[in-house]
Amino acid sequence: MDTIETLYAAQTDGPKYKAVAQSIRQAVDVKVLAEHEKLPPVRDLAWRLQITPGTVARAYSILTEEGVLYAEVGRGTFVSGEKTHVSQRDLNRDRQWERHIAPLETDSVSLFSPVLPDLGQVALIHESYARMATDPNVDLISYPGLQAETRAHRAALRWLSDTDLGPVQEQDMVLSFGSQNGLSLILQTVLKGPKPVILVEELSYPGFRRAARLLRAEIVAVPMDDHGIVPEELDRLARKYDAQVLCTCPDAHNPTGLTTPLFRRREIADVARRNGLHIIEDESYRLPEANCPTYRALLPDLGWFITSISKSLTPALRVGFVIAPRPFRQAIRQTTVHGHFGMAQPLVYATEDLLSRQETFDVMDAIRAEMRRYVHAAVNALGGFDITWQDDVPYIWLRLPEGWRASAFAQAAEAQGVQVRTAEDFVPRTGFAPHAVRMAINAGVSLRSFESAMARLRALLDNPPAGFTV
Structure with a gap:
C-alpha cells in the first residue's frame, strides 16, 4: 500500500x-x-x-x-x-462520446417526468448486447437464477460505493425490474396481516401508494417540516396504526427536492427502532453522491435501500437494485425467486457489462453535467419565485404565488405547450395539496426549447390570466 x-x-x-x-x-x-x-x-x-x-x-x-x-x-x-x-x-481509449439521438426542437415540452439526453448510453447498450452475442459462456438455455446475478451485484456495489449503506455484501442485493418492482418485492416480503399500514410523507412519490394498493395496504401520511418527516408525528402515527413500513425519499425528496439532514435521519431511525418499523429508502433520483448515510446504515436490522439506473443512465432497461438489511436478505431472495425466478440472463449480462466499464461512468458524468445545465436554465428563469432545487436533482418544486391555484396554473401552462405536475399528484386522497407544481428536467428537448418553455412559465407567473386567478 x-x-x-x-x-x-x-x-x-x-x-x-x-x-x-x-x-x-x-x-x-x-x-x-x-x-x-x-x-x-x-x-x-x-x-x-x-x-x-x-x-x-x-x-x-x-x-x-x-x-x-x-x-x-x-x-x-x-x-x-x-x-x-x-x-x-x-x-476505445480515444473514442469521443457524442449524442446519437439529437434533442428535439419543439414548442411542446412535457415536464411530467425527467428525460435524459443521449450522450453515448445508447451506443454502450448496443455494444453490451453485441458482446453478449459473441460470448459462448452466456447461458441462454436455462432458467435464470440469483446465482447468475452475482457479477452484476458486484458491479452494482462498485457503482454504489460512494453511498454509505453500512456493511454490505453481494448476498444482500437482489436485482429488480426497476425501483417500483423493487418496492413491491420488499412490501411482499415484510407486510403481515389482512390490513397492513404503510406510512409515507404527506407529499410523496405516487408509486408508494400504487404499490400499497396492489397489496391491499392502507396508506397514512406523516406531516413534514423543512427537514422532512416530523419524528414526533411519525412516532404517534406508527403507534396509533401499528404501522409496519415507512416509505421515504430523504436524499432527493420527491416532489419537493428537499434533503433530510443527518440529525433528523437519526431521530427518524430511533423512532423506527422503537416501533419495529421498516424504512424503505427510495433513491431512484440519485444522480450525485449521497448526502448522508442511508437508513440501511443507520438502522441495520430494518433499513432497506432501493435505487436504479433509470435516472442516471436509461429507464429503458428497467434495472433496479434492492439492498436488504442483513436479517431479511434470505427472505427477499425467496420473494424474488417465487415472483419471477430471477432476471433474464441478457438483462443481467448487460447490467454487469455496463456497470463494469469506465465508459459508462464517463457517460453518467456527462449526463449529470448536461442535466445540470437544464436545471440552471430553469433557475435562471424562475429564480425570482419560491422554488426548491438542487444541482443534481432532475426536478424543481415551485410554490405558486398568490393568485394561482395549482390546477389552474397547470391548465394555463398546458395551453402554452408546457405540461407540469400539480401537488395533487403527490398527496393521498385525504391529504391537503398546497398550491405548487413539480417541473421535471426534460433534456430530450433542446436547451433552447427548454429555455423557451421556462420563459412561458415565467410569463404566466408574472401575468396570471383573470380567468385563472383565485
Missing part, C-alpha cells in the same frame, strides 16, 4: 481515479506488485489516499477491464498474470 501511496502522490494531472489506476499500473510494471498479489480493500486504500471509496472502486474497475487486475467473489482484487486479452477500453 505504501508504494501505491507514493506513486499516487507523484501523479499531477487528470482525475483522481485515473491517478490511482496509473499508480497501480506502474507498481505492476516494475514488479513491486507481484502476480496474484492481493490489493488493499477499496475503503482501506481510499482512507490512505484521502479520497472517496468510489474513486478507488472506479480505478479497480478500469484495471480489471484492462486485464491488469482480477476480482474473486468474497476474496478481493488481485494482480493478474500476463494479459490475455485486449480490453474494450484499449479499443
Whole structure:
C-alpha cells in the first residue's frame, strides 16, 4: 500500500481515479506488485489516499477491464498474470462520446417526468448486447437464477460505493425490474396481516401508494417540516396504526427536492427502532453522491435501500437494485425467486457489462453535467419565485404565488405547450395539496426549447390570466 501511496502522490494531472489506476499500473510494471498479489480493500486504500471509496472502486474497475487486475467473489482484487486479452477500453481509449439521438426542437415540452439526453448510453447498450452475442459462456438455455446475478451485484456495489449503506455484501442485493418492482418485492416480503399500514410523507412519490394498493395496504401520511418527516408525528402515527413500513425519499425528496439532514435521519431511525418499523429508502433520483448515510446504515436490522439506473443512465432497461438489511436478505431472495425466478440472463449480462466499464461512468458524468445545465436554465428563469432545487436533482418544486391555484396554473401552462405536475399528484386522497407544481428536467428537448418553455412559465407567473386567478 505504501508504494501505491507514493506513486499516487507523484501523479499531477487528470482525475483522481485515473491517478490511482496509473499508480497501480506502474507498481505492476516494475514488479513491486507481484502476480496474484492481493490489493488493499477499496475503503482501506481510499482512507490512505484521502479520497472517496468510489474513486478507488472506479480505478479497480478500469484495471480489471484492462486485464491488469482480477476480482474473486468474497476474496478481493488481485494482480493478474500476463494479459490475455485486449480490453474494450484499449479499443476505445480515444473514442469521443457524442449524442446519437439529437434533442428535439419543439414548442411542446412535457415536464411530467425527467428525460435524459443521449450522450453515448445508447451506443454502450448496443455494444453490451453485441458482446453478449459473441460470448459462448452466456447461458441462454436455462432458467435464470440469483446465482447468475452475482457479477452484476458486484458491479452494482462498485457503482454504489460512494453511498454509505453500512456493511454490505453481494448476498444482500437482489436485482429488480426497476425501483417500483423493487418496492413491491420488499412490501411482499415484510407486510403481515389482512390490513397492513404503510406510512409515507404527506407529499410523496405516487408509486408508494400504487404499490400499497396492489397489496391491499392502507396508506397514512406523516406531516413534514423543512427537514422532512416530523419524528414526533411519525412516532404517534406508527403507534396509533401499528404501522409496519415507512416509505421515504430523504436524499432527493420527491416532489419537493428537499434533503433530510443527518440529525433528523437519526431521530427518524430511533423512532423506527422503537416501533419495529421498516424504512424503505427510495433513491431512484440519485444522480450525485449521497448526502448522508442511508437508513440501511443507520438502522441495520430494518433499513432497506432501493435505487436504479433509470435516472442516471436509461429507464429503458428497467434495472433496479434492492439492498436488504442483513436479517431479511434470505427472505427477499425467496420473494424474488417465487415472483419471477430471477432476471433474464441478457438483462443481467448487460447490467454487469455496463456497470463494469469506465465508459459508462464517463457517460453518467456527462449526463449529470448536461442535466445540470437544464436545471440552471430553469433557475435562471424562475429564480425570482419560491422554488426548491438542487444541482443534481432532475426536478424543481415551485410554490405558486398568490393568485394561482395549482390546477389552474397547470391548465394555463398546458395551453402554452408546457405540461407540469400539480401537488395533487403527490398527496393521498385525504391529504391537503398546497398550491405548487413539480417541473421535471426534460433534456430530450433542446436547451433552447427548454429555455423557451421556462420563459412561458415565467410569463404566466408574472401575468396570471383573470380567468385563472383565485
